Amino acid sequence: MAYKYDVCVVGGLGHIGLPLGIVFASKGLKVCLQDINAESAKIVSNGTLPFVEYEAEPLLKDALKNGNLEISLDTDSISQAKNIVIAIGTPVDEYMNSKTRQFLEFISDLKQYLSPDQLIIIRSSIAPNACEQIKRTLGEDQNWKLSYCPERIVQGYAIQELKKLPQIVAGFCDDAVSEASELFSKISSSIIITSIKEAELAKLFANSWRYIQFAIANQFFMICEDQNVDYDNVRHAMVEGYERAAQLPSAGFAAGPCLLKDTMQISSFYQGGFHLGHSAMMINEGLPNFIVNQMKSKYSLKNRRVGILGMAFKANVDDIRDSLSFRLSKILKFSGADVMCSDEFAASPDFVSKEEITAKCETVIIAAPHSVYSKIKYPDHVDLIDIWKISQ
Template sequence: MLKENNIVVFGIGRVGLPLALVLADKGFDVSGIDVDPARVAFLQSKKMPFLEEGADELLQKYIGNKFRIYASDHIKESLSENKYIILTLGTPIDATYSPDHSQIEKLFSELVPFIQKGHVIILRSTISPGSLRQLVRFVEERTKLKVGKDIYMAYCPERIAEGKSVEELAQIPQIIGTTEPESAKEATKIFSKITKTIHYSKPEAAELSKLFCNMYRYIDFAIGNEFMMIAEDYGCDIYEVLNLVNNGYKRAGLKSPGLTAGPCLVKDGFFLIDKSPFMELVMASWRLNENIPGYLFKRVKAEVGNVNGKKVAMLGLAFKKNIDDSRFSLVPKLVKYFSAEGARVLVTDALMYSEPLDETLKDADIVVVGTNHDAYKDLSLDNLSKVVSKDCLVCDIWNMFGTGKIVFRLHDFASKSGKESKK
């Protein structure tokens, strides 16, 4: 018999785990199921598999009581008592840059034999527009149960920032997309416990809202990157121009340049244009952002000439600051470009396993800021000048060191005391 207060979350990753913990904190009895045995064992030993602010405290509090973890062979048992089924599986792109829904399709095929009257199925993964309606037909045809009458299905996208999920789940309005109103009512019973604001729509609008959110940001960052290259072409520093544009002007808000990447921002555009003829802006932004590593490499080469034999210190591997996730990071592209021309590249990341910072920086000829982690804030140019080579070049697209320069010689900005100590 289904229990009203019981939820099962399929996929205990960077989206599913924070949600499961927050739901447990709101009083639900939550089961988590994952295909990765190592992750299951890790969580059962009360350890977080990744960095997520506030999550470890919730894990220690609820694991083994309000929150239980199971392997993927627990499907039948989990559906026999959990009323709510939440899917947070990954939806990558394949080798042809087409959306890959195979994990969701496989799981639905495994769930169908055990779906019963009263179940509420909530899909939270990124999906192509029209996917929920297709899944409704799939379930109805195979179970003979009517969605909106016997069972309920909703698309409820997540729009959280990785690393801030626990905090943002309560702050961001939840979108609920359904084919009929009864499913929306059922999904609301969960999300009204998490956030105060809920927006309702048909499923296609909900699916597009998720994709539009990410693509708007991705395009915004692409503008910052293109403006950087235009400014440099005119002999100007982009950060000086950005200050002139944004400072005190209420209709501004231009983004700064950067190595824009990550599993959501990069792939979601391909979900958006998969069946649409309107792709120019999305594709232009993707090409622009993906080519920034090449642009930076050429800028460095223009300053130092041959990089063969040079030691390159790469600071940061994650796709954005203050997280331990390198999926779709553009830093490996930079590493590849330098390595291909004979440079010796050492990569360090304050939040991931890597080379020690001091060894990475020692006698470096080139320092590249790949990820502007807060952990590097104490790394001043003066201190840097004491350990790197005398004529070290710095590539800092994030303006982490505050010079406003994308590429600069360290000795032009480090103080005399720093230079003298190096001598």
């Protein structure tokens, strides 16, 4: 069958789907970005990104101009592509269990637009064993070409990283593996073939590993603070010229839509036995509380004007999903502080400028280390809390 598109990315206007679709299109493939978000569709059709994604905009503009990239809010488009990449969001519930049923319902609805001739690639993060469930949902009566090719990029830097990172490819049949490998060879530096279960675990372990690394740094930071010792100096002494400790991160908020979620996905899969994951969560999620308690030991927070710089979940992006800055703000308000929030990338009617924060606040906390914050000059009376040490 002749298909209109080489690739249809379902969830193609999201943080994962959009840069992937743009990169495929930049390699000359005919790409359809299928999504349900009409507002993002309008923004992307005009050649702009709905979120910060470095180096993507010129490629997007080119691909729209040369006709390699189309945007569709119509589910029918899915049946017109040889390769289907599913990149919709996969949230967890209030107990941090993966909402697999919701994802399976989505697959079940999608089935009417799919045929066994197409290659179906799962790109969304999923719980272990979910691929088996997806296969069952599609139905064992047909030989579906089903593949799992997880995403491991750092958000905001997909254009660079898609080229640089090896792509893990797994599939339920040889055709699925070879066709997915061929497709990703067009954009990835190398291909790593694994079993489905290995790929599912490799993806979750990778994020969990990073989350635990941040937790040990944050735990060391808390111990140092209690001892009036500068963690950064300790870290420098540990890592300088000493390769075995080189991966120890600096302290800071570890949050966002992936690290905690993927750690907890392993936990719920392993029936609560992932103790390191749980400890990491307690430490990382407890850091805002630790900071507030330290402040309380120095001064009363009642009516104190406290400014938070950086509401995004990490440096130099506009994504506020699951950012610990909001938890920090909530704890401060609960303690009686008068809180002002600011961000260089994310917009909200509730946010004020960094200038207003530095002019009006008695305490300033750098919660996301956006590069511009390194240049701020704070008045002498300001108590600056900068775990990231960006201002030095």
